[in-house]
Every structure is written in structure tokens, then in C-alpha cells.
Amino acid sequence: MFVRQNRLAAIARRSSLVVAVILVAAISLAAEKPKKALAPAKPAAKAQPAKGQPAAKPQPAAASTGDTSKLGSNAPVTNPAWSHAPFESGDCSICHVNKDPKNPGKLTMPVEELCLGCHDQIADLVKGHSAKHKPAQENCVYCHNAHNAPEKKLLKQKPPALCYGCHDKIQAEATKGKVKHDALTMGEGCANCHNAHGSDVEHLLISLPYDLCVNCHSKDDIPDHDGKKLTNFGKLLAENPVKHEPVAGKDCSACHTPHGSNNFRLLKEEYPAKFYSPYDPKNYALCYSCHNDQILAQPKTTTLTGFRDGDRNLHYVHVNKKSSGRTCRACHEVHASKQPHQIRDAVPFGPSSWLLKVNYKQLSDGGQCEKTCHATKRYINGEAKAAPVKK
Amino acid sequence: MKRRGPRLAGLPLLPAAILVAATLYSSTGQSFKHVAIGDTLKNPTLPTLDGKQATLLRADRKVSVFMFLRPDQEYSKYVLDEMARCEHEFEGKSVAWVAIVSDYYPKTVVQPLVDEAGFKSPVLIDAGDTLYGDLGVILQPVVGIADGKLKLVAYQPFAKVNFCNVIRARILFQLGEISQAELDRAINPPKAELGGENEVAQRNLRFAEMMYKSKKYDVASERLQKCLEHDPKHAPCHALLGAIAADQGQCDVAKPALQKALELDPANQVALEAKKRCP
Numbered sequence: 240m241f242v243r244q245n246r247l248a249a250i251a252r253r254s255s256l257v258v259a260v261i262l263v264a265a266i267s268l269a270a271e272k273p274k275k276a277l278a279p280a281k282p283a284a285k286a287q288p289a290k291g292q293p294a295a296k297p298q299p300a301a302a303s304t305g306d307t308s309k310l311g312s313n314a315p316v317t318n319p320a321w322s323h324a325p326f327e328s329g330d331c332s333i334c335h336v337n338k339d340p341k342n343p344g345k346l347t348m349p350v351e352e353l354c355l356g357c358h359d360q361i362a363d364l365v366k367g368h369s370a371k372h373k374p375a376q377e378n379c380v381y382c383h384n385a386h387n388a389p390e391k392k393l394l395k396q397k398p399p400a401l402c403y404g405c406h407d408k409i410q411a412e413a414t415k416g417k418v419k420h421d422a423l424t425m426g427e428g429c430a431n432c433h434n435a436h437g438s439d440v441e442h443l444l445i446s447l448p449y450d451l452c453v454n455c456h457s458k459d460d461i462p463d464h465d466g467k468k469l470t471n472f473g474k475l476l477a478e479n480p481v482k483h484e485p486v487a488g489k490d491c492s493a494c495h496t497p498h499g500s501n502n503f504r505l506l507k508e509e510y511p512a513k514f515y516s517p518y519d520p521k522n523y524a525l526c527y528s529c530h531n532d533q534i535l536a537q538p539k540t541t542t543l544t545g546f547r548d549g550d551r552n553l554h555y556v557h558v559n560k561k562s563s564g565r566t567c568r569a570c571h572e573v574h575a576s577k578q579p580h581q582i583r584d585a586v587p588f589g590p591s592s593w594l595l596k597v598n599y600k601q602l603s604d605g606g607q608c609e610k611t612c613h614a615t616k617r618y619i620n621g622e623a624k625a626a627p628v629k630k
Numbered sequence: 631m632k633r634r635g636p637r638l639a640g641l642p643l644l645p646a647a648i649l650v651a652a653t654l655y656s657s658t659g660q661s662f663k664h665v666a667i668g669d670t671l672k673n674p675t676l677p678t679l680d681g682k683q684a685t686l687l688r689a690d691r692k693v694s695v696f697m698f699l700r701p702d703q704e705y706s707k708y709v710l711d712e713m714a715r716c717e718h719e720f721e722g723k724s725v726a727w728v729a730i731v732s733d734y735y736p737k738t739v740v741q742p743l744v745d746e747a748g749f750k751s752p753v754l755i756d757a758g759d760t761l762y763g764d765l766g767v768i769l770q771p772v773v774g775i776a777d778g779k780l781k782l783v784a785y786q787p788f789a790k791v792n793f794c795n796v797i798r799a800r801i802l803f804q805l806g807e808i809s810q811a812e813l814d815r816a817i818n819p820p821k822a823e824l825g826g827e828n829e830v831a832q833r834n835l836r837f838a839e840m841m842y843k844s845k846k847y848d849v850a851s852e853r854l855q856k857c858l859e860h861d862p863k864h865a866p867c868h869a870l871l872g873a874i875a876a877d878q879g880q881c882d883v884a885k886p887a888l889q890k891a892l893e894l895d896p897a898n899q900v901a902l903e904a905k906k907r908c909p
Contacts (some may be wrong), residue, residue, distance in 0.1 A: 324837055328849050333840055357836035360829045364822060369795060438822035439815070441791050446821045448791055484769055487660065490789040528705055529769045529788060533734065533759075542763025545663065622664065622766075 313380040319387030326386045334385070354379040361436055368437035370444075374405075375436045382435065398428030402435075409498050416499030419464060422455065423498065432497070448497075449489035463504075472574065479575035485529075486574050494525060511566035514586065518564040526567055535559050546580075548605070548618040570597065579606075586612065661785045662774065663766025671780050674761065676730075676754040679740055684752035686761070687776050688726035693804045694776040695797070696728045698756075698767050701735050701743050705788045709771040712794040714749040716801070724778075725801055727751035732759050775800055792819065831861035838870055847874050865895035873904035881908035 315326070325333040334353050335343035346353060355362035365375045374381040382401060383393045390397045396404070403410035413423050422431050429435070432451045433443045440447055455461065457473030476482065485493035495505045502509055508524035516522055520532055534543050535558050539550045546553045557565045567573075571581045578584065579601045585594035598609040607617035661667050673687045687694040697713060699706040710729060717727050731740050733755050744753055756762055765774075768787075775784035775797075784800045786793070799816030802808040808816075834857035841850035851874055857867035872887030885908055891901035 324853070325840070328841065328846065330844060330846065332844070357833055357840075359836065360824055360832060364824070368822060434822040436822075439795075439819035440822065441795070443822070444791065445823060447819065450821075484787050485789070488787065488789045490791055492790040493788070528703070529771075531700065531767075531770055533732075540759075540763075542759040545766070 313384055313386070315386040316384065316389060318389065320389050321391055321393055322387040323385055323393055350378055350380060350385070351376070354383075354385070364434065364436040364438075366437070368439050370438045370441050372435050372437060372443055398430055399423050402429045412496065412498040412500075414499070416496075417501045418503065418505050419499055420497055420505055447489040448491040449486065452491045452497075470574075476575050479572070479577055481577065481579060481581055482575040483573060483581055493529065511568065514566055514569040515563045516566050517562050518559040523567065545605075545620050545622050546618065547620050549620075553618055661782070662772075663768055665765050665782055667782055667785060669782050671774075671776055671782055673780055676756065676761070679731075679737060679744065679753035679755060682752070684728060684754060686728060686730075686754065687780050689778060689780060691726040692724040692778045693801050694726045694728075694780070695773060695801065696730060696776070697773045698730045698762060698770050700770050701731060701740050703770065705790075706771040707743060707747075709773070709788060709793070710743060710747040710749055713773075713797070714747040716794065716798060717749060717751060719798070720801060723805060725805070729753045730756050730761060732762065733757045734759075773797055775804065777804055792816075827860040828864075831857045831864045831867065834860070835864065835867050835870065838867070842870060842874060847878060850874055863894055865891045865898050866900065868894065869898045869901035869904065872908075873900050876904040876907040884908040 329340065330338055331340055331343035332338040332347075334346055336347055337344040351365075355365070361375075365371065379385070382395060384395050385393070388394055390401075394401055399410070399413065403413075413419070423429065425431075432445060434445050435443060438444060445451060453473050453476075456469060457471055459468070459471050459474075461469045463469055476486065485491065491497075494507060496507045497505060500506060502525075503512060506525055508528060509522060510525040511522045518535065520527070520536070523532070523535065531543060533540075534552075534554050536555070537543060538552055538555045538559075540547060540552045541550050544552060544554050557570070558567075569586060570583060572583050573581075576582060576584065578597070578599050580599075582599040583597050585596045587593070588595040595611060597611050599611075600607050600609065602617070604621060605617065605619040607615060609615040665671060671687060673685050673689070675683050675685050678684050686696055695713070695716075697709060699710055701707075713727065713729070727749075728751055729744070729749060731753060740753065754761075771788045773784075773786045774782055775786070777783050783804060786797055786800065789796070795816055799808060799813050803810070803813040834853045838850040838853035838857065841847075841853060851871060854867045854871045854874075857864055858871075861867070868887050869891035872884045872891060875881070875884035875887060884904060888901045888905050888908065891898050892905075895901075
């Protein structure tokens with residue numbers, strides 16, 4: 240329904256009077272409803288507090304400022320690339336009380352009722368879903384120009400600029416973070432992942448995070464900002480049946496901040512880049528978002544982990560060392576593996592990264608690693624018999 | 631086990647074996663390590679934050695919701711806030727709630743979080759992480775849901791997106807208030823997207839209808855042609871195209887359009903009315 244350049248815009252350019260009258264009408268249209276403060280969205284990730292201290296109240300990173308004044312007017316623009324068909328028709332009475340472009344008068348009904356009268360499938364999105372975008376519920380012209388616009392879909396600006404008008408915290412994450420995500424600036428921008436009208440997924444996501452992420456990250460040749468090729472997750476997950484819980488739950492955002500981050504691979508917290516590191520709980524902030532830090536802090540346990548020989552905590556033995564502690568990645572794959580507990584198949588070893596097989600075996604009363612970083616060692620935890628890995 | 635943190639004074643030690651541990655280990659991580667979905671849970675009585683005692687589950691309720699939390703963890707704080715909201719929403723329904731925290735955390739740390747969240751149900755103190763170990767908790771926060779027969783019916787580790795929607799749906803399903811299809815929809819929501827070609831066709835029809843009312847037949851017809859470009863089987867667009875032609879006395883144009891509309895939708899009122907003008 241949007242067509243390029245129109246004769247009415249040309250008239251408007253010639254006649255400042257017409258522009259002035261339409262501007263007045265547009266202001267009255269935009270004033271149909273008061274601009275309310277927008278509701279906060281769900282909390283974003285924050286750093287871990289000190290041990291034993293309560294967690295800080297989560298902050299609504301996706302919440303907007305509620306200030307829609309930055310979104311501009313609804314008056315026709317002078318150099319539109321797109322025009323709204325009713326405006327194009329020259330009959331202002333489709334939406335306004337008068338036909339005359341010089342004196343269109345007020346709108347015939349509240350703006351959202353007018354828009355949704357024709358855009359009835361948008362109405363379903365706006366009203367029929369659990370996650371709602373306040374501007375879409377309140378006033379379509381916060382984001383769209385009902386007459387004409389420089390951007391398709393009659394958007395006043397191209398996303399993400401349009402969205403940053405209210406979502407300044409997201410803008411800060413996206414622009415100030417050392418690691419950027421191209422998804423924000425390529426294709427449809429924010430609309431690559433979000434439906435600005437409504438959704439059944441929080442944060443107005445089009446679908447659950449994993450389903451969105453693999454849309455792009457299922458290719459072999461996507462480079463990161465340093466030119467290093469990113470993993471093809473479609474392939475990796477198809478080949479590796481034992482999935483990390485957030486992956487199985489389609490929740491990439493449990494570990495990654497998709498708008499931008501100061502951490503490698505858009506991680507929300509720090510994660511050791513190397514296989515060896517002196518033990519420092521700060522290095523494992525990412526893992527401690529969901530895993531119990533005491534697993535690595537207690538030398539003896541019969542409850543915190545199954546990776547123990549009797550009460551000797553083998554997680555502690557491997558990781559909690561003043562020098563050369565093994566980091567999580569030394570033994571575990573992050574996303575998925577073929578072995579139980581996401582144990583790696585092999586570890587890159589030596590300067591040429593020769594692959595040293597881990598040879599982990601899950602046993603009925605524990606497990607063992609055979610001829611690997613060390614000679615074959617078995618542990619007995621006395622826990623329940625293991626079932627075969629589901630493939 | 632050597633303990634770094636202060637302990638809650640006066641708490642009795644728990645019996646070592648609290649739960650019936652399932653023998654099935656779920657390698658895909660879709661349950662607790664030692665208890666699978668469908669297993670019957672034991673129902674230990676544990677000390678509570680307010681100095682009383684409470685059971686993990688309630689056999690007199692249709693649904694028991696229990697959650698393992700760590701007070702120094704952001705996601706646990708979030709879950710406690712959200713579950714407090716849920717607790718309020720489900721007030722008066724047959725749902726019991728408990729939160730479980732390790733005795734590693736002193737009351738002075740746990741209590742303010744519970745108060746701030748407004749969580750009213752018991753907060754169980756897991757001395758020595760015994761319950762944690764017996765169930766085989768791997769992730770925290772995590773929520774388990776049991777039915778009135780104390781069977782584990784749902785396991786839900788924290789997710790950053792739609793966590794509470796899913797918990798709410800799982801409870802409603804156990805209460806018999808939503809169907810399996812509605813639960814599935816909450817767990818795997820459909821894509822939020824417009825209807826593609828049909829959406830564009832429909833939008834053109836709506837505009838054509840307005841133009842038709844203003845007797846702007848040319849503009850209306852143009853829009854209806856666009857409608858049919860996007861959805862050639864759009865009965866209302868064929869019908870209105872026929873009606874416009876009929877209004878203008880162009881029965882030779884109207885008849886095929888109306889016939890097509892009625893083939894697609896024999897009950898189309900616009901087409902049936904217009905056919906009277908071009909019999």
C-alpha cells in the first residue's frame with residue numbers, strides 16, 4: 240500500500256499554508272492520548288554481588304525512557320520515500336473530519352482505532368499477545384508517520400535510530416560495548432529479532448532466542464569483528480546431543496547479551512579465555528549465574544557435585560589451584576557435546592594444538608577418564624546408575 | 631564439608647536420605663539429576679526462615695511449587711520477585727509454594743530479599759545442602775512442580791526469557807485450567823509475525839472498502855487488483871471488485887468476478903447482493 244513519491248507531497252511542498260494546516264492537524268492527532276510513561280521490561284544481566292551479600296535489584300535495561308517527544312511530528316515530510324495510500328488518495332476524510340487537504344480538521348476517531356481499522360492483523364499482534372509494546376497500544380504515530388515517511392513501513396526513522404529514541408539504555412549497550420552485534424545494524428535492524436507490535440515472547444522477541452539466533456548462526460562463513468569465523472550452531476547442535484541447559488531451553492540470552500557487551504562473544508559476564516588459570520571466582524561469574532559457586536570452593540562434599548570420589552570434590556581438585564587451575568572450558572563444551580555432562584571429546588594440547596582425547600566414561604557408580612591429561616583415573620560417587628546418553 | 635559462611639543457629643540437621651532418588655539420569659538435563667519427571671518425591675519437613683517447620687510439598691494441594699534459590703545471585707532474586715507475584719495471582723487456588731535456600735546464607739541476608747519480594751510462603755532452610763544433593767540440583771535458580779500425589783510433573787531451570795510465563799502455564803495446566811495445546815504454546819510460543827501476502831491483501835481490501843463507500847471506484851478497483859496480486863484466492867476482493875462493476879452497470883465485468891468470489895466463498899454477502907444487480 241505504500242507507494243513512492245506522491246502528488247500531494249508535491250502540493251505540500253509548494254504550499255506552506257497546506258503544510259501548516261496539516262501540521263496543526265497532526266499535532267491534534269498526536270495529542271489524542273496523553274503520552275504516558277512506558278512500563279519497564281524484564282531485568283537485564285548485572286554483575287554478581289560479593290559472596291554472602293544480597294543480589295542487587297535487577298534493572299530494566301530494555302525499558303524505555305518513556306519520552307516519546309524525540310520521535311518527531313506526524314506532519315507530512317517534504318522528501319518522502321514512502322507514502323500512505325489514504326494520504327496519496329487526496330481524500331483527507333478517510334481519517335479526518337474534512338476532505339479538504341487545506342483544512343482536514345480533527346481525526347474521525349482515536350488514532351489507533353483508525354489505523355487498526357485497516358491494519359487488522361496488526362490489531363491481532365497489538366492486542367492478542369502477552370508481550371505488548373506500549374507505543375503500539377497507545378499511538379501508532381509515535382513510530383509511524385500516517386502521511387508519508389523517509390523509511391519503509393512509514394517509519395519516521397530507520398531502526399535502530401528510531402528505537403534508540405526511547406531505549407537509550409539499549410543504545411548505550413549497543414554503541415559503548417567493545418563487542419558489537421551486527422544484527423542490530425544489518426537487515427531490518429531491531430526488527431530482525433523484535434516485533435514492535437506484540438509477541439508471546441518477552442522483550443517483544445519474534446520467537447524464543449535460540450530460534451532467532453540460529454537464523455543467522457547456522458552458516459559456516461560468518462566472521463566476527465576480528466574476522467574469525469563463528470561457529471555454525473545448526474551443525475554443532477545437530478551433531479552433539481548433550482546440550483547445555485540454556486541451549487536446550489532455547490535461551491541463548493542466559494549467557495549472551497545480544498545488544499552489545501564488553502566481553503568476548505557478547506558474553507554477559509567474564510569467562511576464562513584460556514584452559515589454565517589461577518582460581519579466582521571472578522573468572523567464573525558467567526557460570527555462577529546459574530551454577531553454585533560452592534562446587535568449586537569446597538574441597539569436600541557429598542551433595543554439591545557428582546564429580547567426586549567419595550567426598551573428595553574433583554571439581555575443586557581440578558579448578559581451585561593457585562596456578563594452572565583448569566578452567567571450565569578445559570573439560571566441558573559450552574553449548575553441546577557427544578559425552579555426558581558436556582564433557583569435551585578432546586583438548587587442544589601444546590603449541591600446535593594437538594588434540595588430546597579426554598576419553599571420559601560414565602559408569603554406574605561414577606565415571607573415569609582414560610589415558611588423557613593423566614593416566615586412567617576412576618571416581619566413585621555412589622550416585623544413581625547412569626542411563627545411556629539419548630541421541 | 632568445610633563451611634565458609636555463617637550458619638543459621640539452632641537448626642536441626644536433616645536426615646540424610648530425604649528423597650526417593652530416581653535411577654534414571656537425564657543426560658539431556660531435562661530434570662533434576664536424581665529425580666525424573668513422573669517420579670514420586672519424598673516430602674521432608676525442614677526448618678523455615680521464621681523458625682518454624684514446613685514440608686517441601688503439600689499433599690492437600692493440587693500443585694506444589696518449590697524453588698531452589700541463592701540469595702547472592704541476580705537470577706534468583708528475579709525468580710523470587712516473579713514467584714511472589716505468581717503466589718499472589720494464584721491466591722485462593724490449590725497451589726502451595728516454598729523457596730529453598732542453603733543454610734550457608736545467614737538469615738540477615740535471606741530475610742530482606744524475601745521481604746522485598748513480598749514472598750509469603752515458607753522459606754525452607756536446607757542444612758548442609760542435603761535436599762539439594764538428594765534431588766541432584768545442577769542449576770540455580772530452578773523450579774520444580776509436583777502434583778497432589780507428590781509426583782514431579784515439571785522441572786524448570788531459569789531462563790532469561792518467558793520463565794514466568796512458562797511456570798504460570800505449567801501451574802494452570804496442573805490445575806486443569808488450560809489445555810495441553812495452551813501449555814505447549816506457552817513453552818514454545820508461535821512466531822510473532824504478520825501474515826505475509828494475506829496481510830497485504832487484507833490491508834488493500836480494507837482501503838478499497840473505504841474508497842468504495844466514498845464512491846471512488848477507480849481507487850478502490852486499483853486496490854482490489856493489488857489485493858488479488860498478493861492473494862488471488864481472496865474471495866472478498868473478488869466480490870468487491872464485482873460489486874463495483876455492478877454498481878457502474880458493467881455486468882460483463884462484474885459477473886466473472888462475482889462468480890469467482892462465490893466459488894471461493896458461496897456465502898459471501900457482498901457477492902450475493904451484487905449478483906442481484908447483475909443476474
